Amino acid sequence: MSEPLAHSDTPDDDVIRLTGVNRTFDSDPPVHALRDVDLAVRRGEHLSIVGPSGSGKSTLLNTLGLLDRPSSGAYWLDGVETATLTDRQRTSLRGSRIGFVFQAFHLLPYRTVEENVMLAEIYRKTRPGRDRRSRAKRARAALDRVGLSQRHGFRPDRLSGGERQRVAIARALMSDPALLLCDEPTGNLDSENTFSVLELFDELCAQGMTLVVITHDEAVSRRANRRVRISDGQLSQEIV
Amino acid sequence: MKFRHRTAAPEPDPDPEPAESSQEQPNRPERSRRPRQRSAERRGTKGVERPWIDPRDLWAEALSGVLARPVRSALTTLGTVLGIGTLVITIGVASTAANQIVGRFDALTATSVTVVVPPPPPSSDTAPLVDWPGVDAVDRLAGVETSAALAESDDTSALQVRANDVITPGVLSSQTLAVVAASPSLPAAVRGDILVGRFYDTGDIARHDRVAVLGDQAARLLGIKEVDDAPAVFFNGHSFTVIGILGGFKREQRLSTSVILPPTTAKDRVGLDEVSRVLVNTSLGAAQQVARQAPVALAPNSAGALTVLSPPDLSKARKGVQGDVNGLFLVLGLVSLIVGAIGIANVTLVTVMERVGEIGLRRALGASRRQVAGQFLTESTTIGLLGGVIGAALGMVVVVSVSAIRDWTPVLDARLALGAPVAGAVVGLLAGVYPALRASRLEPVEALRAPS
Known part of the structure; x- marks a missing residue:
């Protein structure tokens, strides 16, 4: 079952390109969490990764998010070969290319919505046109993109779950990432809020954002252009 | 050749951040650690920046971390407040008291020696103890600037x-x-x-x-x-x-x-x-010596009969006062400071454990281990600095109050006033080292599993 998951030969066209990635954990017996994974995600693509728990979903997410290193194989993120990077460089790459959206939102409860969004930028060198002074303005723009600009002064605990997740998405968008990596983004949301977040994903996708959504929710995965199933550490394409 | 400090090297450190596996995950394989040749790091890393944080942002993050739990932060500063306060009071009161004593001996007093010649027994017709020309002998003593004999009856x-x-x-x-x-x-x-x-x-x-x-x-x-x-x-x-x-x-x-x-x-x-008094002015510091020698110079045969009025030995008096006051209280202040440091370390450690999710988030947002450690160090240093400032202020109020009650002139060394907050900050910095290391060693994967 080696379907051609990689569909492009020029790595620069792909935001994500995994070739022959393995990840084993040295337990007794050893756990083979990822087996010979090949995956390519084009710029602007909306990919969903589905699979039951224990299938290697989290390991794949951690690998894609540069939170974990593969045991073997190559991972190109936005044209950068990550295997040879030091941890500092991986940290920096993670901060600049990947926007994370977590199931638990991970908003700081003691900071305002706006400050939470601005947090995405403080660990990066200022770039031209993105200095500290205009940071609040950019945070408002990111909040505007998720439809929450009127909530900028609120604390997260005064927002609904869907609003919190949209703040988290605004934070992910703030650093202008090449990839939005979402881990069960609707796992803590009711159906109404789930719907609003999914609508937002569609909008972002239409704007050209690359989305990788890891979920076990069929309704969420159905929205994607392309679905990939993972089971026992192996990927298989699903035709939508 | 001087050895270049690791952090100053232009290449990324060989091991500034341990690989993202850790002892906490025994099921991880031992990483197939590639030999990290430096050339490889330059290859294929286009557009990779180094993690970087503006000091103002670091300060803002640390401050909001401290202010997020104001009561806890305030209580944490107490130990440092007590320690620094005790030190400032001890040193301040000691120097004030010493100055009070020393103040009585200005330069005039410190250089004035008076030799009192007792009146001769009325019946005897012996030669006077000190005669007028004999006073010149005092002028020849080293350290004597002027002298004069005086006769009164x-x-x-x-x-x-x-x-x-x-x-x-x-x-x-x-x-x-x-x-x-x-x-x-x-x-x-x-x-x-x-x-x-x-x-x-x-x-x-x-x-x-x-x-x-x-x-x-x-x-x-x-x-x-x-x-x-x-x-x-x-x-x-x-x-x-x-x-x-x-x-x-x-x-x-x-x-x-x-x-x-x-x-x-x-x-x-x-x-x-009969000469009844000999007034001697000495150069500064010579009074003690002149006081010993003057009677012999004036009346070689009966030096013991003369009374010498000389200023008390200054250096001994000052040392005595400072020694008395300082010893015990300095120890007390240092002990409070150590207790304060342990308190800061303890609370910062608790804070780190509570904020595991936040640490995971910051790591995901691109914070390096150093930046995470830097934030917690800054937070504990801020708490220490705050304690130092409050402690120094309280200590000075006490010193001034004590002086006011005793009618003394308060003496506060500017170095003490400025050094006390710095000492508090150093205490906070040292106390934060271990919690900051713990925070920086957290694995992002693990940390992100904790609720934020």
Whole structure:
């Protein structure tokens, strides 16, 4: 079952390109969490990764998010070969290319919505046109993109779950990432809020954002252009 | 060749951040750690920046971390407040008290030595203990700047002195003044000034001239302002020409109400013969030595009979005071400071454990291990600094209050005032090292599983 998951030969066209990635954990017996994974995600693509728990979903997410290193194989993120990077460089790459959206939102409860969004930028060198002074303005723009600009002064605990997740998405968008990596983004949301977040994903996708959504929710995965199933550490394409 | 410090090296450190596996995950494989050749790091890493944080952002993050739990932060500072406060109070009160004691010995007192010559037994006809020419021996001692001999006696301490010889009934024209004899170096020895005229010289003494110099108060009482017209004073049936007025006494101020005569004249006319006091001015620091040597120089055979009035030894007094006050309380302050540091370390550690999710988030947002450690270090340093500032302020209030109650002049060293907050910050910094290391060692994967 080696379907051609990689569909492009020029790595620069792909935001994500995994070739022959393995990840084993040295337990007794050893756990083979990822087996010979090949995956390519084009710029602007909306990919969903589905699979039951224990299938290697989290390991794949951690690998894609540069939170974990593969045991073997190559991972190109936005044209950068990550295997040879030091941890500092991986940290920096993670901060600049990947926007994370977590199931638990991970908003700081003691900071305002706006400050939470601005947090995405403080660990990066200022770039031209993105200095500290205009940071609040950019945070408002990111909040505007998720439809929450009127909530900028609120604390997260005064927002609904869907609003919190949209703040988290605004934070992910703030650093202008090449990839939005979402881990069960609707796992803590009711159906109404789930719907609003999914609508937002569609909008972002239409704007050209690359989305990788890891979920076990069929309704969420159905929205994607392309679905990939993972089971026992192996990927298989699903035709939508 | 100097060894270049690791963090200063342009290449990424070989091991600034342990690989993202850790001991906490025993099921991880031992990483197939590639030999990280430096060339590989430059290859295929286009557009990879280094993690970087603006100091203002670091400060803002740390401050909001501290302010997020204001009560806890305030309680955490208490230990440092007590420690720094105790140190400031101890040092401040000690220096204030020492200054209080030292303040009594200004330069004048510290350089003034007086040798008191006891009056000879009335019956004996032995030679006086100290004679007038013998006083010169004191001048030859090392450290002596000026000296003068003075003769006073009970008989001449209250003589009726008049400014004219006309006795008008009903008008009190005489004043009760003391008459003393002194060597011609007296103005220098009492550090006085000749206000009018001149002081008598050795010529006057040798000629037994009937001249007198008035102390400024005595001159005022007698109504004598000028000496150009050679005014005279009368007492004991003799007249004396006033040739000068001496004022501005810095020591032996009582001489300002006396009539000062040359020794020879005094012996002839008033019977003042025996030297009763020798005033010595020394250079700074020489007083103790001069005080020991002066009696021997004045009366080699009976030095023990002379009484020496000398300033107490300053250095011993100051050390004594500071030693007494400092010892115990300094230890107390240091102990409080250590307890404060442990408190900060403890609370920061608890805070780190509570904020695991936040640490995971920051790592996901691109914070390096160093930046995470830096944030917690900054937070603990801020708490220490805050404790130092409050402690120093409270300590100074106490020092000033104690001084006000005791009517002392508070002495606060500027270095103490500025150093105390710095010491608090250092305590906070040291206390934060372990919690910051713990925070930086957290694995992002693990940390993100914790609720934020």
